[in-house]
Amino acid sequence: MRQVIRVAGRLLLVCLILAAAALAALAVLRWRGLLLLSHESNPEQWEVFGVDVSSYQGAVDWPVLADQGVDFAFIKATEGSTLRDGRFADNWAGAQAAGVRAGAYHFLSYDTPGETQADNFIDLVPVTEGALPPVVDIEFYGDYLENPPEKEHVRSILDPLLERLEAHYGVKPILYVTYRSYYLYLAGGGYGEYPIWCSSPTVFPLVPGWDFWQYSHTARLEGYDGSQDRIDLNIFRGSREQFQRFGLA
Template sequence: MPSERASRRRPSRRTWVFVSSGVLVVLLVLGALAFGGVIWPGRVFATGHDVRGVDVSSYQGEIDWDVLAAQDIDFAYIKSTEGSSDVDEFFAANWAGAMSSDLLVGAYHFMSFDSPGETQADNIIANVPADGTLPIAIDVEYYGAYFDAPPSRDQVTSILVPLLDRLEAHYGVTPVLYATAPAYSRYLTDAYAENPIWIRSVVLPPSLDDGRDWTIWQYSHRDRLDGYTGTEYFIDMNVSALTRDELAALAAR
């Protein structure tokens, strides 16, 4: 039989319920703050990098680029195209507005697994001017049914290699490769050594599984800035491991 002193030291069931309830409340509050974009884990780690940027698409709607550019950002990537025929409806306006600001500006293309790299390159070349101050970026990630049934690495390589080759020949600059962590591991690991890497990691700083350094890190998809009026309340935020001058040099022709 436990002593009277031991019995007094043992936490009561009421105490455990109280503590558990308190922990649950704290987790719920933190979850709500994160969902609302008030706090975001990656934001803390990203403060160690001075060069910041956004990436935008039609979801942000009309953008006042003077307002957006004034909020301590250095660069912007703008969605231009998707697959072999789609063009972002706000690309032309966003490109003109961003290029009139003091930001470094580049276009990004969402790569389709359903059409050849050559025709996707044609779509980009037909719509993206050659006066960008950042290289074209190719977004490689799962979408739709491909989350459950990703294409093989060979399938993606057969699309991505001719796409990159055509773009480099046309623009005279090595394209950037954007990827989520799963897509990087499956399709880009130990390859494409000349292409700067833009990696998505919204909780912890990225660590590429082949030990490679990243150039741009998308650390948040739930930030809020002034200057846009689209259906998407949040905006994607990024930092670069490079200085602004080094980032600009990627597009030196």
């Protein structure tokens, strides 16, 4: 009987140690922003909502979007060193006129220098009081979907692009990432001060310290007539008061 009691006691001790370790691990994940509380992981519980658009949404009726609770919008401006979204100027002006806080985004190319990509963006996107910081979209395309470029190559393009955008707009750009692009190129690489916009449809973001969450690629709203009838939905990770202060130089 004493032997059974000693074995049971050891098992209880092991269980308590494992439970304490699990709680400690959860606390670390929570501190790093990798674990959300139940109400946080539900996008509907957040206060500030937004969309992102490009020419694929066609002509956008911004007052109609605003009436559906859209507080902010990331608007495609440029891609690489030469491409420009044909709807950018109309979307930029329309969002602001409707009271939707706008930010412009640039789709990063792995095939041209960061300096010329910065020139392309700066030539198109005006410095605008109250706008969200510029965004650099870091994801994969074409052959890079199967064969992503090396980290050193990506950073040799990304770093000068970020430096020039920050110098011109007076604020650190937002980095749009997927789980894959974040851990391939940014994690542990000195980008901790940059705001993060994470694409993670249906599942809360598994990257630390994110500020915006793109939680759906398949929503339908009223107010646009393009070839793409779906629209991306986003939330800001914070209160409305925090959003109003976010990204202001």
